[in-house]
Amino acid sequence: MTNSLYSPQDFKSDQYVRWCPGCGNFAILNAIYKALAAVNVSPAQTAVISGIGCSSRLSYYMNTYGFHTIHGRATAIATGVKVANPSLSVWQFTGDGDCLAIGGNHFIHALRRNIDINIVLHNNEIYGLTKGQFSPTSPKGLVTKSSPYGTFERPFQPADLIFGAGGTFFARTVDVDIPTSVDVMVSAAKHHGTSVVEVLQNCVIFNDGAYKMVSTKELRSENAIFLHHGEPMLFGKNKEKGLVLDGFSLKAVTLGENGISEKDILVHDATTKDYFLHQRLASMSGPDLPIALGVIRDVEETTYEEAMVEQIQAVQAKSTVKTFSDLMNSIESWEI
């Protein structure tokens, strides 16, 4: 954090920030300014791409190159930006509707290709900007403007989609927990490939309290687990609880009970290629299991754009065609 050329202030634009009072986006924005300062890439080298939604208004509040695009297409546009100029640091801000409903197809393909962009997914389990319809992550039975009798469809978990599509980085944080948010965003930036940070965000107007079980530091110590690569999976007010594998399921145990000691507790390895355990961790929820926060998955894999550059360079090394004129000389032609 100390050697950065930039301060959070350098990333603030002059625009008046317009979210509803109490919106989780204020905290997220705060975390982003700090994270970008820590990442130490200049605002001029940073491109922020957003789609449509309350989350997507974020690009206007950042003093970087920004592009507020159309609903669901930010991932594809960000892909184009990164491939066109791989030296840029590319961020995408999106929400559960923008990313997982209309944007679902572009999302899974960016993950599959492993494009080096940093996606911050504001998951408030609702459509806020259009005033309160349910989203693909809303719990079944939620009563909303478009489901006055409750939804009768299952939601999906962003993490499951991400792993299924070959995602190489997944982290989760709670909007109000700024230190963890900064941490995971910096890790996301450092990750070499598509990084997704799921932010459990509170929409104070249309879906207040969706994450109340982790909305304070107290509650988080009981109901969440902060995963760190290489460290044992411990949680609880005094780190008295931990996770073990029971068959193929995770189980929460208490140290000292039933002969459990720290050596029995699982140690988090974010770098395993096999995502089985990452998926088990990401899908934990109460009351029996804590919600996993922090960097859950972080594996090394070639990115699409570097593979493209590599192929171009390999072809160029063997070819005598360097210009349009060379191209004309190389094609089948005859003199008249």
Place this chain on the structure above:
Amino acid sequence: MTPSHKIIELDHVVIRFSGDSGDGMQLTGTLFSNLSAILGNEISTFPDYPSEIRAPQGTIGGVSGFQVHLGSQKVHTPGDKADVLVVMNPAALKVNAHEVKPGGVIIYDENTFTDSGLQKAEFQTNNPFTELNLQDVQLLGIPLTEMTKLSLEGTSIDNKLGVRSKNMFALGLICWLFNRPIDKAQAFLTKKFSKKPEILNANIKALVDGYHYGDNIQAAVSTYRIVKSNIEKGRYTSINGNKAVAYGLIAAAEKAHLPLFLGSYPITPASDIMHELAARKDLGVKVIQSEDEIAGISTAIGASFAGNLAVTSTSGPGLALKGEAIGLAVMAELPLVIVNVQRGGPSTGLPTKTEQADLLQSLYGRNGESPLVVMAASTPDNCFDYAYWAAKIAVEHVTPVILLTDGFIANGTALWKLPSLNDFPDITPPRAPMIASDWKPYLRDQEKLNRYWMIPGMEGFMHRIGGLEKSDVTGEISTDPKNHQKMVAIRRSKIEKIADYIPPLSIYGDQTADILMVGWGSTFGHLSTAVDELNDSGKRVALAHFNFIMPLPKNTQEVLSAFKKIIVFELNDGQFASYLRTKVTGIEMSQYNKIQGQPFEVEEIVHFISSMI
């Protein structure tokens, strides 16, 4: 050549090759055309593909054709009807019987005209020629399959594979018929099959034997020689429109000193643009084959934002999907080239057939007032020039440009003189002429009204753009009523001003005629040939052919007003006519609309105009 043969000298001739999709008609036709071009003829070709990849052998759905028009003078169309029709099986005869001129020659493979072959082609009798009422044609039946088998006896190619070489036997015979020495054909084949020596040997043997067969049978047909044309000296190739578009974009990127980026999704008949650009990694071209049409244009918009010369390519259905994203590029004001290779519609339509029915979609297919540039290429070779123009306009006026071509010129070929980039104008991306602290994202060049294209990486010029309406100059989001009206007007004026940068409309044919034919895009070849034929026979007519549609050339009203009768010819239900009527005043226009998935025929136009005079 045996002196007893009569050799007829022709200015031009049309040959149509047709057979099963698996019979290699495209290869045969292409080889023959290229051969003719090398020998100094002008050429124009048109492949007529079936929709199916491999229909059941010998059936009508699987017939594939290739037509080539050779000539000694400006050959602008692949010809209406064929002088020589080569059919490899009864189905090919059924499909193409009426594509041959009265007095023309039909060369057919006797061996496939069996009971079973005739049945597959849905003939009712044993005599297909009578059944089809083909009276005034010369028939030349050749035991092509048998002769090919004989030719390949003793080589290592088994019978099944060998029969595939019958197209080469036929080619050899055609070369004899047209007095083409086959050594150059042998050279082409050697290059194409260099990695498969057994197939190469089989093909060359069949080719040579086919050539000598003509001599040996002393066929009772005349042979032909096409008079060499007076083309300007230089280095030539034959090129189709899709390849020409790809080359035009490459040329523009080099001139503009910008990396070239294509985001695209496979779609008939545009995919070859992507294939060609994907193959040009030697020139550093970046191509993403995206997951869908919308990702195709979205990645291109991202690449444009990042400063590349960005392109997306598609056909009608893809353009429909891209509508919202095109609107984003219009609103944000980014350079973007959108190539639409039109095909029969609506919906899935006729994917392998040609049509010009996406004009109104291109002009208007977006929500809100969303003006952009619409232009159209008119020959396979000028697809190069118009792709170059489209890129130049997109970059210098910072706007999306839709370039329309269609299946006919995309797949048809023409002779193309290899260009030098020295002969092409510069392309200069407009960058801010002031320092960063004085610059705002929507400050404009006062003459062209474009904003300045500042890209990520440029120190100090950080800014945000997007799809929401914005304040003039500052670019801050605004719903102010007067501002919105002003911005709509600015975006419209910016496109209208481009009329100052495009060539004026010119007249082809008789400037003083009373009748004016109007056309746009790929119909130029047929319309201009019709004008030539009419004027040569004393029937006075002129043609105004448009390549720039939005904006129209500045003198459009003036030019059209000079004529007494105007007919708009197009391969759709009257789209350009309806648009023109909103742009010119006091001018009545009638329409000639053909919507059959086929290009115009010179004959039908000549007949129509003649009936008016």
